Amino acid sequence: MAARREHLFEVFNCLIAIKKECSSQIFTECGLVDITVKQVAYLRAIDEHTDVTFSRLAEITGTSKPTVTEMINKFVRMECVYRERSSADGRIAYIRLTRKGRMIAKAEQNTLNRMIERMIQSLDDDDVDRLIEILGKVR
Amino acid sequence: MAARREHLFEVFNCLIAIKKECSSQIFTECGLVDITVKQVAYLRAIDEHTDVTFSRLAEITGTSKPTVTEMINKFVRMECVYRERSSADGRIAYIRLTRKGRMIAKAEQNTLNRMIERMIQSLDDDDVDRLIEILGKVR
DNA sequence: TTTAATTAGGTATAACAAAACTAACAATAA
DNA sequence: TTATTGTTAGTTTTGTTATACCTAATTAAA
Structure with missing residues (x-):
């Protein structure tokens, strides 16, 4: 259904925004924005x-x-x-x-770690487990 | 638990790799890799x-x-x-x-759309719904 | 003498700007 | 109506600054 695509698009758009936020946090903290x-x-x-x-x-x-x-x-x-x-x-x-x-060299990993920290704070353990299970299927 | 973080890290790392693949597909198709x-x-x-x-x-x-x-x-x-x-x-x-x-101007949206297409192909409808529900909670 | 790094001096390209220019348009005086 | 004048949109010319590289020569250590 097209509505599913639409919803997925929205939640992932939000997730990408969070990731960008985490990433620019890192560069800002290092004083190396450009x-x-x-x-x-x-x-x-x-x-x-x-x-x-x-x-x-x-x-x-x-x-x-x-x-x-x-x-x-x-x-x-x-x-x-x-x-x-x-x-x-x-x-x-x-x-x-x-x-x-x-x-900076590990900026990608650091970004992902921060993002995951936020996810863990927003979700309960069962949700995290379900999330891991579902996303683990994506190829 | 640390194992949860580790698992989340892995599945998201995989997802990010897929996203990169979709993104470079677009630029390659346009002949504009650099x-x-x-x-x-x-x-x-x-x-x-x-x-x-x-x-x-x-x-x-x-x-x-x-x-x-x-x-x-x-x-x-x-x-x-x-x-x-x-x-x-x-x-x-x-x-x-x-x-x-x-x-190219809409490369981000296009990338996300391709990624979602792949997710929908890997998952059944219930998983997609659960995924939307869980990720919708992340702030 | 050979080797590792540095310095000196240089090139190509990107990304910008100021100034001068061309072409098109608008207002108006003859 | 037509010629004149001023304005506007985009282009060309010319120049600046910064990045990212180079070769050749130099310095210092082995």
């Missing part, structure tokens, strides 16, 4: 690998070392990353995420 | 007003007429809009969305 999609991708790349150096990040992102230096300098100014000089080899610097940088 | 966020915002502005002229769009977007001319020329090349000269006043041109332009 960070770009590419910058987030860089932070994620750093987060998803361990002990990332400048050469390694150039490799991962398919760019050059100067590009990485520039980008990282910007991120340092944005308080998203810091350099950690290797104690074993003074030439090497590891790129480390700050708390803020990690928050 | 359209920018700003460009989509312009198309939406055109869609949300009637009989938009160049001056009007400059006003709406808080930019200048040359910027609009440039942007619209690009959109014409992308086959998202076309100019329609006013028959009453030869100086005026209305900016009209093509089928493709409208698809």
